[in-house]
Amino acid sequence: MQLITTRPIPFFSLFIAISFLFSFSLSYSNTFTIINNCPHTIWPGTLAGSGTPQLPTTGLQLDSGQSIRIPSVPGWSGRIWARTGCSFDESGIGKCQTGDCGGRLQCDGNGATPPASLFEITLGKGTDKDFYDVSLVDGYNLPLIASPHGAHGVCNVTGCALDINTGCPKELQVVGGEGGDGGGVVACKSACEAFGLDQYCCSGEFANPTTCRPSFYSTIFKRACPRAYSYAYDDGTSTFTCKAYEYSLVFCPKVNGIRKPDSTLSPPTIQEPPPTPIFQEPPPTPTYQEAPATPTFQEPPPTPAFQEPPATPTFQEPPPTPTFQEPPPTPVFQEPPPTPASQEPPPTIPFAPRGEEYLANVSSSSMLLPVPTLFILLILNVISSAYLANQEP
Incomplete structure (x- = not known):
């Protein structure tokens, strides 16, 4: 009977194999680095998706210029956002003007109250790719850029670097009050939240990509931030894939570069299109109505052609004055025959x-x-x- 003998594995080879597996697992571990470039304090919050564990922290305070690194695990999915205008007591109870999560510093499984700019991600397991996006479907409160650092190749930067609050239509505005920004616009609602109609919420008969189409309001967000989700079925231009080991989330980024305090990562270059002016429309009725068309300009009625005044009747000479007829001549006065002078008696004619x-x-x-x-x-x-x-x- 032949004996089967085994040769011992050299310790050095075992060490290399374990190191390889360890380094392989580390190469696909993920970290979220949150950076506050805003001129004020923010309170980031996190929420894990169904079936995945919560991150080590679900809420924290981050002053202007500060950053924090939060580790995650392969396969994790969830959301990360920033809250503004918060006030908490020593026990962590309080409230925020935007992005509040149940009135607590630690969100503990509560999502962001709209409106809030959201970073959404599902991390791939093993060699599977990550799927990520920046969504404005629930409205907007802060500019946000997500920059992945890929393990293989170059990954796409996405997000919204513009301040939509400055051009938010009046009917979508959230105005800050006590403890806020002095009564200024602190967030911009989505049309779904503002009006609650199925056509804006992509619900009911509009719960499919065929019937739910971009609205006037979602187009405002899309023009300002072409790479961010503007409504529920805006997948084609808003979802990205990558295999990254780290995602940098920068709130209030600079347009031509991002300052990352306490970080050695090089800032991503963001090529944003020139901002499209955001027009303010009058408050819509339940169904959007076009503004009444401006009446076309009507030419004034033509000035009547100058009419000559009726011709002055030609001067008619007065009928000729009848020629003066001399009165019939006064009959010449006929002197009575002269009284014959006393005539001497005719001479006596003899013999007669x-x-x-x-x-x-x-x-x-x-x-x-x-x-x-x-x-x-x-x-x-x-x-x-x-x-x-x-x-x-």
């Missing part, structure tokens, strides 16, 4: 007694006759006298 008597009668009667008759009679008298004279012996 009958004639003298006749002429005397004629003369006396001719005084009573008109001038022509008298003239004729005178002529006859002369002729008669001449005749008688010629008859004398």
Whole structure:
């Protein structure tokens, strides 16, 4: 019978094998480094997903310029966010203006009260990749950039570096009060939280990517932060994969670089598109209504063409004044025939007694006759006298 003998494994070889396995496991361990670049204190909070353990801390205070490293385990999934305007007593009981988690410093399994900017991640096990995103689906309270440091290759930086609070529509604004920022806008709600409609919450008949589409309000967030989730089914441009050993979460990052106090990690370069102006719309009715169209400009009615005044009637000369008719000539005054001067008795005609008597009668009667008759009679008298004279012996 042949004996089977075993050769002892050299201690050195065993040491190498154990070191390899140890280093392999360490290379895929994950750490979250949270950095506060804000000019004020923040209170980060963490929440583990279903079936994964909570992180070593679920809430803490982080002053401006401070950072903290929180270890995690492969396969961990959950959320990390920052609270603002918090006040807690010695027992850790209090409240926050934004991102509150049950009124306690340690969230202990409570999620963030909207609105809050969220970092969401599921870490892969072994060689499986991580899935991560920055979500504004529950609203926005602080700028947040997530920068993974990959074990293999380059990973994508994501998040939202712009201050959306400064351009938040009035109907979505959360205004700070006592203990806040002096009455300024401290957060910007999502349309789902502000109005509670299925079309904004992607619920009810809108609970699928076909019927739930980007709204006017989600578009505001998307334009400001193209790589962040803007509504529930915004997966195509907002979810990233990587195999990283560390994720740096920077609140209030600088646009052209990130200052990381107490950290040796080089700052990621963030190429954000130029900000799109955020327009403020009037408060919407349950269904969004377009603003009434501006009436088109109407030309004023054309000025009526100048009309000449009616022609002045041509001057009609007055009818000619009738020519002056001289009055009929005043009949020439006819002086009455001159009273015959006393005539000397005609000379006595001899041998004509009958004639003298006749002429005397004629003369006396001719005084009573008109001038022509008298003239004729005178002529006859002369002729008669001449005749008688010629008859004398």
